[in-house]
Amino acid sequence: MGWTGFAVVFAAFFLTHSIPVRPAVKSRLVSVIGLRGFGVAYSLLSVGMLALLIRSAGQAPYLQLWPQMEWHRHAAHLGMLAVCLILALGVARPNPFSFGGARNDSFDPDRPGIVGWTRHPILLALALWAGVHLLPNGDLAHVILFGVLGGFALAGRRLIDRRKRRVLGASQWAALDADRKAAPWVHAPRSWPVLALRLLTGVAAFAALLLAHPHVIGVSAW
Known part of the structure; x- marks a missing residue:
């Protein structure tokens, strides 16, 4: 993975952390999966994206x-x-x-x-x-x-x-x-x-x- 790929994963990490918690997006998601479901899904997404980001850092040029x-x-x-x-x-x-x-x-x-x-x-x-x-x-x-x-x-x-x-x-x-x-x-x-x-x-x-x-x-x- 080059620096461009690392930057793309970094951008995706911040997008997946910021977009779901926007009031309009969060309220729509909560209406579908509930508050507890949103919390579980958001936590799993955050951990998964963090693991992906760390892996991408390890694959970037040393x-x-x-x-x-x-x-x-x-x-x-x-x-x-x-x-x-x-x-x-x-x-x-x-x-x-x-x-x-x-x-x-x-x-x-x-x-x-x-x-x-x-x-x-x-x-x-x-x-x-x-x-x-x-x-x-x-x-x-x-x-x-x-x-x-x-x-x-x-x-x-x-x-x-x-x-x-x-x-x-x-x-x-x-x-x-x-x-x-x-x-x-x-x-x-x-x-x-x-x-x-x-x-x-x-x-x-x-x-x-x-x-x-x-x-x-x-x-x-x-």
């Missing part, structure tokens, strides 16, 4: 910017464990500040969980994922890939903040954010079994990614 060192891989493993734990703690939990939240009306700013650390745990995980993958992938195509995706995740925080301020109202958003920041960083969870299950899920996801990496991405994570 131009080394820095060599891979052994500690790069160890740092990537530790970083990915953190990514999986952040996702396990942040997905499908009350979070009125970002996307991916569930039961947002039950959000307790005095016990915000991981939302007390960051308003956007999923975007933080994406930025960290991109950052740790830059270390062992020092060729131009992968630097472009992970650099753009990491920058996209960081820039997305401000976009979502503006959107949520409009939805909630500036005063309510500011009050919730102030209460979130004032809460203890470490506090007792609502449910210890649920917390344990989320942490175990994160570790299991990390192990699954290590095993699936050569089959999905085409390169061993080891």
